[in-house]
Amino acid sequence: MALEGYKWLKLSEALDEMPEISAYGEWEKLSPHNRGLWCAWHYGASFIQDIEDAIVISHAPLQCQSSRNKFFASLGGDRAPFSLAHTPCTNVGNQEVILGGEEKLEEAILQVDKDYKPGLIGVVAGCATSMNMDDIPGIVERLRPQVNAKLYWVRLPGFASTWSSEMGDNFLPKMVRELMEKPDKIIKDAVNIVGSRFHDFAQDSPDMPVARRRFPKKWGSNQQTLARTIEALGLKLHRVIIGGNYDYFKTAPQAAVNTMTCSDWGWPIAETMEEEFGTPWLPEGRAIGVEASSSWIMDLAKFMKIEDKGQKLIKEEYSKIKDVWEKAKKMASGKIALVEGSRSSGYQALRPLAVARFAQDLGMKPYMFNIHPANMKAKERVCRHFISKGCDPPFLLGPYPYQKTLRDELILEDIGASPEDCVYFTHDLFVNASAPEFDASTCATFPIGGRPHRRVVGIARDDGFEAAGVMAQEVIEAIKAIRGSKTCLRPTLYSRVMGKKQFDFQINAGCFRS
Amino acid sequence: MSMNIVTREGKSYEDMWEPGCFAGAILAAGTVENSVIALHAPSGCSIWGTHYRADPITTGIYTPILSTGIHEPEVIHGGTKKLGETVRDVIKRNKWLHPKVCWIFTADATSMVGDDIDAVAREVEGETGVDVIALDTPAFSGGYNLGANLVYAALIDRFADKDVKKDNSINIIGPVLSGSRNWSQDFLEIRDLLEAADVKINTVLTYRTNVEDLKDFAKAKANYYLTSESLPNVEQISDKLGMETFGKDLILPFGITNTEEWYLKIAEKFGDVEKAKKRLREDMHFLKTKLNQDYNATWHFHDMFGKRGALLGRAPFVSSLARCLFYDYNARPVVLGILAETQQAIDSAKASLDEMSENLDFDVLINPSYFEFGLAMEKAKVHFSVGQSVDRWLSEGMDISNTPLGGLYFQSHFNFVPWPYAGVRGMLNLMTEFSYLMDRVKIEPGYLKAQSYLRAFLDREKKEA
Numbered sequence: 003m004a005l006e007g008y009k010w011l012k013l014s015e016a017l018d019e020m021p022e023i024s025a026y027g028e029w030e031k032l033s034p035h036n037r038g039l040w041c042a043w044h045y046g047a048s049f050i051q052d053i054e055d056a057i058v059i060s061h062a063p064l065q066c067q068s069s070r071n072k073f074f075a076s077l078g079g080d081r082a083p084f085s086l087a088h089t090p091c092t093n094v095g096n097q098e099v100i101l102g103g104e105e106k107l108e109e110a111i112l113q114v115d116k117d118y119k120p121g122l123i124g125v126v127a128g129c130a131t132s133m134n135m136d137d138i139p140g141i142v143e144r145l146r147p148q149v150n151a152k153l154y155w156v157r158l159p160g161f162a163s164t165w166s167s168e169m170g171d172n173f174l175p176k177m178v179r180e181l182m183e184k185p186d187k188i189i190k191d192a193v194n195i196v197g198s199r200f201h202d203f204a205q206d207s208p209d210m211p212v213a214r215r216r217f218p219k220k221w222g223s224n225q226q227t228l229a230r231t232i233e234a235l236g237l238k239l240h241r242v243i244i245g246g247n248y249d250y251f252k253t254a255p256q257a258a259v260n261t262m263t264c265s266d267w268g269w270p271i272a273e274t275m276e277e278e279f280g281t282p283w284l285p286e287g288r289a290i291g292v293e294a295s296s297s298w299i300m301d302l303a304k305f306m307k308i309e310d311k312g313q314k315l316i317k318e319e320y321s322k323i324k325d326v327w328e329k330a331k332k333m334a335s336g337k338i339a340l341v342e343g344s345r346s347s348g349y350q351a352l353r354p355l356a357v358a359r360f361a362q363d364l365g366m367k368p369y370m371f372n373i374h375p376a377n378m379k380a381k382e383r384v385c386r387h388f389i390s391k392g393c394d395p396p397f398l399l400g401p402y403p404y405q406k407t408l409r410d411e412l413i414l415e416d417i418g419a420s421p422e423d424c425v426y427f428t429h430d431l432f433v434n435a436s437a438p439e440f441d442a443s444t445c446a447t448f449p450i451g452g453r454p455h456r457r458v459v460g461i462a463r464d465d466g467f468e469a470a471g472v473m474a475q476e477v478i479e480a481i482k483a484i485r486g487s488k489t490c491l492r493p494t495l496y497s498r499v500m501g502k503k504q505f506d507f508q509i510n511a512g513c514f515r516s
Numbered sequence: 517m518s519m520n521i522v523t524r525e526g527k528s529y530e531d532m533w534e535p536g537c538f539a540g541a542i543l544a545a546g547t548v549e550n551s552v553i554a555l556h557a558p559s560g561c562s563i564w565g566t567h568y569r570a571d572p573i574t575t576g577i578y579t580p581i582l583s584t585g586i587h588e589p590e591v592i593h594g595g596t597k598k599l600g601e602t603v604r605d606v607i608k609r610n611k612w613l614h615p616k617v618c619w620i621f622t623a624d625a626t627s628m629v630g631d632d633i634d635a636v637a638r639e640v641e642g643e644t645g646v647d648v649i650a651l652d653t654p655a656f657s658g659g660y661n662l663g664a665n666l667v668y669a670a671l672i673d674r675f676a677d678k679d680v681k682k683d684n685s686i687n688i689i690g691p692v693l694s695g696s697r698n699w700s701q702d703f704l705e706i707r708d709l710l711e712a713a714d715v716k717i718n719t720v721l722t723y724r725t726n727v728e729d730l731k732d733f734a735k736a737k738a739n740y741y742l743t744s745e746s747l748p749n750v751e752q753i754s755d756k757l758g759m760e761t762f763g764k765d766l767i768l769p770f771g772i773t774n775t776e777e778w779y780l781k782i783a784e785k786f787g788d789v790e791k792a793k794k795r796l797r798e799d800m801h802f803l804k805t806k807l808n809q810d811y812n813a814t815w816h817f818h819d820m821f822g823k824r825g826a827l828l829g830r831a832p833f834v835s836s837l838a839r840c841l842f843y844d845y846n847a848r849p850v851v852l853g854i855l856a857e858t859q860q861a862i863d864s865a866k867a868s869l870d871e872m873s874e875n876l877d878f879d880v881l882i883n884p885s886y887f888e889f890g891l892a893m894e895k896a897k898v899h900f901s902v903g904q905s906v907d908r909w910l911s912e913g914m915d916i917s918n919t920p921l922g923g924l925y926f927q928s929h930f931n932f933v934p935w936p937y938a939g940v941r942g943m944l945n946l947m948t949e950f951s952y953l954m955d956r957v958k959i960e961p962g963y964l965k966a967q968s969y970l971r972a973f974l975d976r977e978k979k980e981a
């Protein structure tokens with residue numbers, strides 16, 4: 003076997019075979035060293051900043067926010083509504099590591115309250131200040147009477163960056179417990195969308211000197227798609243979480259039910275809201291494709307006891323994309339869907355699964371690979387939900403040491419397929435390609451994650467029927483773009499740069515002869 | 517006329533863009549030939565480490581990084597064993613590179629735990645024969661200049677022969693620390709200019725540095741620094757080797773005025789002034805042939821006249837660019853945000869800018885917070901800003917057109933054309949950058965959309981439908 007140490011198992015079987023996510027020693031044996039996880043500080047600070055009148059104080063060296071800000075600054079306009087520039091930092095140095103940084107933190111909290119007049123101040127401690135055990139809760143308690151903002155704190159050292167602890171069990175639930183308020187009423191037709199980031203529906207925060215305002219987008223987002231769907235069912239959108247200002251965020255438990263856009267983020271929020279406030283929730287998330295979108299609608303319709311409306315809406319929505327969807331299905335049916343993970347573990351579990359489900363919906367056979375098993379195991383409940391919906395594709399289980407990926411030619415050899423049999427659903431960075439064998443000219447290629455997936459103009463991709471139509475059209479175009487080997491291949495520049503042969507005359511000597 | 521210095525004394529928080537010590541170590545080590553890096557850090561720092569590594573890749577070198585990706589168990593029980601495995605693995609996996617040096621860098625958590633990185637280095641060095649250099653580089657110990665300083669000093673300490681005969685050559689220190697995002701192309705231009713003026717370059721720390729060449733490091737008469745920051749370890753070790761420190765107060769060669777001053781001073785000390793003048797004339801001739809009768813160029817030059825700008829970035833780069841904008845362009849750089857790790861860089865920037873204060877009123881904010889810098893831009897009613905890519909949000913959020921020329925080259929820098937900003941010829945690149953900026957200065961955001969006939973037509977159609 004070309005892929006030594008790796009094996010294909012159905013996802014459900016692969017999950018059974020993996021150790022529990024908390025069994026650190028077992029994971030070290032199965033999959034040594036760095037598992038490519040993002041930093042807990044990075045996510046925690048960013049989530050708090052999704053609340054538009056919040057200011058995060060980084061109790062860490064400047065390095066943490068500098069790197070994070072640079073990263074998000076590169077993501078482009080519509081993805082980062084929080085004002086990246088403003089992350090006041092205590093800039094912990096040698097002295098604070100040894101003698102403690104409490105005094106510096108106290109002064110920073112008071113100064114930030116004065117400068118920014120925020121609704122919420124979130125203190126986020128990194129590695130050094132989590133290890134030197136500065137009394138952050140003590141400072142927060144002591145300063146509460148002196149500051150106008152709501153004060154919140156959390157320790158998020160990078161070394162605690164595991165999917166199970168940083169998001170699922172620690173950070174998001176803590177945020178829900180400490181920042182949301184017990185509802186004084188439940189609005190019976192009100193629906194939340196949870197698991198979203200980069201909000202579209204927030205209220206303005208006019209009192210904040212450096213106000214961050216809702217941007218009235220002309221073109222749609224997944225949130226807007228789901229909001230339209232909720233309203234088309236005769237229901238009311240209540241809150242999109244995480245988003246809005248602090249008042250908006252804290253009143254989310256007034257909704258009758260939580261629905262989901264991204265299950266990775268949304269699941270722990272919804273679970274905690276159920277525990278704390280009794281808010282019911284629906285697990286369908288990242289509904290890409292006709293089947294998944296129908297399921298999302300019907301789950302909500304059944305919960306609200308309006309199944310007829312749900313069926314009617316599905317019929318109407320499908321009729322708008324029927325032609326393109328069926329054409330895509332005709333062209334893609336029977337092909338192998340190569341569904342790849344990402345270097346960014348933030349997308350590892352849910353997005354590839356949702357894409358696999360979308361591919362299956364179009365009649366393809368998905369194979370999932372280059373996805374670190376720990377990310378799937380940490381999101382086992384999300385995976386099991388997809389499995390329960392009939393999406394249980396072959397998953398390449400193996401060590402992936404240091405988050406290193408495998409080359410696609412090995413994958414193809416292993417499953418006995420050739421490029422033209424496949425549609426390659428890639429992620430954003432260092433996608434496999436090598437002229438002349440493997441390239442968008444030989445294998446239909448469709449980037450489905452990260453930065454390349456985004457467009458400002460046009461219909462939002464991912465959730466809902468319209469998005470399914472847009473993505474089906476892209477599958478059609480990707481398949482059409484295969485040049486085959488009968489004429490000049492004309493490989494992409496990318497695969498020429500990455501590959502062994504750079505020009506058509508090296509690939510096919512007769513290409514330009516009459 | 518005056519230069520108004522605004523310091524941050526008494527301010528309780530900072531938020532400037534300042535990658536930490538281990539980032540600087542990666543930047544410096546990333547362009548040492550045949551080297552690999554074992555980063556003893558959590559996964560998050562590893563992700564940042566590999567992102568920073570993108571910058572030295574512009575020199576044509578790929579330096580593999582493996583991270584230990586430590587978690588709580590290593591913080592509690594120590595991660596020395598895991599580090600040993602990672603160091604062995606990074607050497608083994610990259611045999612194709614024929615590693616000569618393996619670096620070990622720590623981050624905050626592993627530094628505080630106090631894993632015995634030196635013992636691991638000695639052990640693996642004995643097993644593999646590869647030089648393993650372990651440096652404690654937590655972000656809390658300082659910024660990226662400090663990290664580069666540690667790497668440079670370690671290279672000298674490890675590879676330089678102590679007793680070599682001196683000549684009139686120079687070593688160039690810190691190309692990556694100049695503060696220009698285009699530093700690797702700038703360095704090539706600087707090297708070319710120096711060689712044209714018979715300035716003999718002995719070695720470079722670091723730009724595609726081969727450790728074997730460092731044997732003769734001490735042969736140079738002086739170290740010429742492309743940064744005004746203090747690099748204490750390098751300076752100390754060089755002092756012991758009897759080498760002069762040069763260039764801390766020398767303006768960087770961005771723009772015509774600065775290039776002339778820089779070139780003639782350095783040629784006078786280490787090379788041939790007449791040859792430097794000849795090269796300046798040749799380069800200016802090249803510029804003239806491109807620009808002399810070009811309608812667009814004359815438009816561009818006058819476009820810049822009198823426009824008020826704000827600059828934010830590393831001290832040596834901002835002070836040089838401010839002078840370029842004022843002297844070469846007759847623009848008004850009225851708000852200057854100087855980012856510096858050491859007092860030496862601040863003092864040097866002030867000295868470089870002092871001459872300008874005879875003819876222009878401007879504010880110099882030392883390590884300003886974004887809050888303060890934003891307010892200063894608003895108060896000064898600037899028309900444009902030049903910063904680092906991370907600053908774009910601040911300026912454009914305030915409707916101030918921004919172009920990122922500073923900082924480090926990674927993430928959302930897409931300048932693929934190998935042409936410098938430095939030197940006389942580099943003006944062509946700066947002019948291109950500034951002309952895009954001036955375009956945006958003149959068009960109010962949303963104006964084109966408001967004026968679009970077709971947009972109005974389509975909106976009307978939609979409304980009627």
